[in-house]
Amino acid sequence: MKALSQHRHHPMAYLVILLLALVATGGVYAAFQPRAAQAEGASQEDIAAGEQLFLANCATCHGTNGQGQTDADGNTLGPSLIGVGAAAVDFQVGTGRMPMQNSGPQAQRKMPQMNEEQTAQLAAYVASLGPGPSIPTADAVDPAQGDPVEGGEIYRINCAMCHNAAGAGGALTHGKFAPPLTGVEPKHIYEAMETGPQNMPVFNDSNISAEQKRDVIAYLDALEENGSPGGLSLGSLGPVTEGLYAWTIILALLMGTAVWLGAKAK
Amino acid sequence: MSTTTDTRGSSRSDAPEKGGRMARLGSVGGDWLDQRVGGARLVRFFARKIFPDHWSFMFGEVALYSFVILLISGVFLTMFFVPSMDEVVYDGVYEPLQGAHMSKAYESTLHLSFEVSGGLLMRQIHHWAALVFMVAIFVHMFRVFFTGAFRKPRELNWLVGFGLMMLGMVAGFSGYSLPDDVLSGNGLRIAEGLMLAMPLVGPYLSFFLFGGEFPGHYIIPRLFTVHILLIPAAILGLIGIHLAMLVAHKHTQYPGPGRTDKNVVGYPLFPVYTAKAGGFFFLVFGIIALVSATTSINAVWIYGPYDPSPVSAGSQPDWYMLFTDGGLRLIPGWESTIFGYVFSWNILIPMAFYGAFLAFLALYPFLEAWVTGDDREHHVLDLPYNVPVRTGLGVAWISIYLILCLGATNDLLAIALKLSINDLTWLYRISFFVVPVLVFFVTKRLCLAIQRHKRDLALHGVETSKVVRMADGEMLEIHEPLSDYDRWVLVSADQFRPLKAGKGVSGLRAKASSFFFKDYIEPVTPADLRKALEHGSHEQHKIDELIGAGTGDHATN
Numbered sequence: 001m002k003a004l005s006q007h008r009h010h011p012m013a014y015l016v017i018l019l020l021a022l023v024a025t026g027g028v029y030a031a032f033q034p035r036a037a038q039a040e041g042a043s044q045e046d047i048a049a050g051e052q053l054f055l056a057n058c059a060t061c062h063g064t065n066g067q068g069q070t071d072a073d074g075n076t077l078g079p080s081l082i083g084v085g086a087a088a089v090d091f092q093v094g095t096g097r098m099p100m101q102n103s104g105p106q107a108q109r110k111m112p113q114m115n116e117e118q119t120a121q122l123a124a125y126v127a128s129l130g131p132g133p134s135i136p137t138a139d140a141v142d143p144a145q146g147d148p149v150e151g152g153e154i155y156r157i158n159c160a161m162c163h164n165a166a167g168a169g170g171a172l173t174h175g176k177f178a179p180p181l182t183g184v185e186p187k188h189i190y191e192a193m194e195t196g197p198q199n200m201p202v203f204n205d206s207n208i209s210a211e212q213k214r215d216v217i218a219y220l221d222a223l224e225e226n227g228s229p230g231g232l233s234l235g236s237l238g239p240v241t242e243g244l245y246a247w248t249i250i251l252a253l254l255m256g257t258a259v260w261l262g263a264k265a266k
Numbered sequence: 267m268s269t270t271t272d273t274r275g276s277s278r279s280d281a282p283e284k285g286g287r288m289a290r291l292g293s294v295g296g297d298w299l300d301q302r303v304g305g306a307r308l309v310r311f312f313a314r315k316i317f318p319d320h321w322s323f324m325f326g327e328v329a330l331y332s333f334v335i336l337l338i339s340g341v342f343l344t345m346f347f348v349p350s351m352d353e354v355v356y357d358g359v360y361e362p363l364q365g366a367h368m369s370k371a372y373e374s375t376l377h378l379s380f381e382v383s384g385g386l387l388m389r390q391i392h393h394w395a396a397l398v399f400m401v402a403i404f405v406h407m408f409r410v411f412f413t414g415a416f417r418k419p420r421e422l423n424w425l426v427g428f429g430l431m432m433l434g435m436v437a438g439f440s441g442y443s444l445p446d447d448v449l450s451g452n453g454l455r456i457a458e459g460l461m462l463a464m465p466l467v468g469p470y471l472s473f474f475l476f477g478g479e480f481p482g483h484y485i486i487p488r489l490f491t492v493h494i495l496l497i498p499a500a501i502l503g504l505i506g507i508h509l510a511m512l513v514a515h516k517h518t519q520y521p522g523p524g525r526t527d528k529n530v531v532g533y534p535l536f537p538v539y540t541a542k543a544g545g546f547f548f549l550v551f552g553i554i555a556l557v558s559a560t561t562s563i564n565a566v567w568i569y570g571p572y573d574p575s576p577v578s579a580g581s582q583p584d585w586y587m588l589f590t591d592g593g594l595r596l597i598p599g600w601e602s603t604i605f606g607y608v609f610s611w612n613i614l615i616p617m618a619f620y621g622a623f624l625a626f627l628a629l630y631p632f633l634e635a636w637v638t639g640d641d642r643e644h645h646v647l648d649l650p651y652n653v654p655v656r657t658g659l660g661v662a663w664i665s666i667y668l669i670l671c672l673g674a675t676n677d678l679l680a681i682a683l684k685l686s687i688n689d690l691t692w693l694y695r696i697s698f699f700v701v702p703v704l705v706f707f708v709t710k711r712l713c714l715a716i717q718r719h720k721r722d723l724a725l726h727g728v729e730t731s732k733v734v735r736m737a738d739g740e741m742l743e744i745h746e747p748l749s750d751y752d753r754w755v756l757v758s759a760d761q762f763r764p765l766k767a768g769k770g771v772s773g774l775r776a777k778a779s780s781f782f783f784k785d786y787i788e789p790v791t792p793a794d795l796r797k798a799l800e801h802g803s804h805e806q807h808k809i810d811e812l813i814g815a816g817t818g819d820h821a822t823n
Contacts, residue, residue, distance in 0.1 A: 262323070
């Protein structure tokens with residue numbers, strides 16, 4: 001202890017303390033940060049295979065190291081993927097949005113181009129670039145464990161203004177849109193809330209907790225399960241399609257009967 | 267069945283007393299009743315009332331029948347609906363809302379939909395019948411407008427019909443606001459916004475209607491009274507006046523041989539129309555019931571209980587209110603502050619426009635009578651192409667209405683067409699000014715083209731596409747002449763008569779009159795017709811000669 005007390009007024013001591021403090025803060029942060037830096041169970045081989053896939057399919061826009069690219073005019077070709085995490089990759093690639101078919105206001109959903117193994121490898125690689133949200137566990141997205149009533153309230157307040165009360169989707173500005181939520185896998189719904197793909201805001205755990213996300217998934221599941229008790233839903237788009245139906249199908253039926261009744265007896 | 271002609275204004279007291287072998291008791295009883303009630307005369311009057319026959323005359327009936335269906339289904343709904351804003355916790359069968367807080371109005375709507383037998387069907391019948399009611403009113407109005415049926419003596423009845431349309435809109439709005447779901451609350455919020463936008467009086471009006479701050483606890487019970495008592499009573503009253511005037515004026519008829527402004531050609535109410543109308547009621551009811559049993563409408567459980575914060579994507583009013591939303595979506599967000607008061611031009615301008623737009627429709631009969639100076643009674647309808655300016659104006663009005671409706675659906679269309687909502691909004695803004703003008707002139711030209719075509723048809727008959735080459739090389743097409751009945755309709759158009767300025771006619775009025783009448787196709791005169799028929803028969807004679815005997819089927823008249 002004597003040696004320490006002798007040196008505690010040494011000019012370098014402050015630097016040492018600062019370093020120790022930084023290491024401690026970083027260490028505590030690393031220990032308590034919400035998500036692991038890598039997808040669980042990803043091996044070094046997965047990451048290497050993911051890198052090969054990335055170079056072949058993604059690097060054109062996102063850059064060879066996933067750092068993002070801009071064209072000569074400074075427009076973004078592909079954003080940086082450092083820190084987007086495995087969840088973002090699983091959502092974008094798993095729903096077929098990436099690799100993008102063509103540039104436009106927003107990536108469109110299509111048949112996935114990568115199989116599950118390839119998606120996992122890509123996710124492992126991108127997760128290795130920097131810490132980010134990981135793919136949720138099966139329990140975290142299980143509709144049976146969520147509360148649809150709570151989820152419904154969260155959904156109506158946070159989601160329906162873009163995705164429509166029935167999850168039928170809606171328009172955003174300049175050709176962007178909020179896609180329909182019917183037929184979407186629970187984990188993709190979770191990942192979308194977590195990572196905010198395309199024009200969607202991020203709903204991280206401090207906005208909507210992990211349990212609440214599961215509640216939303218449970219509500220959407222209940223909506224889909226209930227179907228349309230009243231008959232044809234007409235796309236669940238509300239009064240406009242109902243009005244169109246009245247002016248086309250119903251009016252045609254009425255006109256048909258009117259012509260029939262108005263016809264002269266032969 | 268023979269066609270009956272009823273002379274306008276003739277007395278109907280010459281009813282024959284056909285003794286028959288009536289049951290003695292019935293005869294005595296009926297006589298006893300008749301001497302005290304005097305129903306026989308009334309029954310005879312109505313039974314022998316003549317109505318002309320045409321399918322396009324039946325949309326007013328559709329509106330009437332859907333109103334009856336609305337009354338029947340509405341009575342059922344009032345048995346279960348609770349018009350109250352009291353907060354309750356839902357414990358019904360619809361799982362995704364169990365335990366949610368909501369108003370009694372919303373809870374009773376869910377109860378009605380999911381737990382009352384036939385409740386959902388009745389709700390859907392009521393709502394679909396409301397849409398059909400308004401569709402039928404619009405189609406009926408179009409028919410009346412484009413055939414000029416609103417002309418003297420029916421201008422007031424047009425106003426009554428217009429009143430029915432407006433009441434129908436209020437009935438619809440007050441009705442779909444009752445379930446207190448998110449969508450209906452959004453509609454009320456817009457109504458509140460419209461009131462607040464009125465300078466000076468706005469906030470007072472809003473507090474008066476809602477009994478305080480929006481939404482408060484009073485609006486649902488108040489709308490309920492309006493919806494089930496005031497509006498239906500007013501509609502019933504106006505329907506009574508509408509039908510009484512119809513009986514007094516007698517029905518209009520399309521032009522045809524033997525039909526004049528002084529008679530009605532058609533069938534008697536009994537038995538022909540009582541059977542047809544009775545059957546038609548059940549057909550309309552059947553169609554509405556079929557649609558309601560198979561097609562969902564206003565699934566309130568999806569929208570959730572009303573809460574002033576959320577607004578769902580794709581929130582639109584029912585179709586007959588769409589145009590009001592369209593203007594609000596299309597106008598830029600203009601507002602200015604004058605003497606500390608905010609003037610929301612983005613609301614005031616559309617509202618003023620809707621007022622003028624609807625007033626034009628309501629007052630059109632008077633406007634046209636002023637322009638044409640026509641003071642005669644009209645019971646024979648115009649064919650739309652014979653009055654190009656009126657038809658053009660009507661189609662232009664519809665085009666504005668449609669653009670406003672499209673404006674209100676810009677978000678749904680942007681998705682359906684994969685276009686940018688901003689581009690669509692600009693397209694509608696420009697179309698709002700350009701399309702009605704274009705549509706007016708295109709319609710007018712089309713009408714004149716049809717007139718020209720009908721003139722040719724009257725003079726030369728139908729082209730058969732059979733061409734005969736004569737011995738000298740001349741090519742002649744065989745024309746099938748029209749029957750006298752068909753030709754009658756084509757040569758009986760009203761004569762052209764613009765007002766001239768002077769003699770109490772202002773310059774503006776003379777100009778308007780000239781605009782209304784100046785483009786027209788010279789009507790067929792008897793001399794034209796004789797000449798054309800002679801020419802036709804001469805040609806036909808040559809053709810007959812060439813192709814020999816046995817062509818009697820091309821005989822001219």
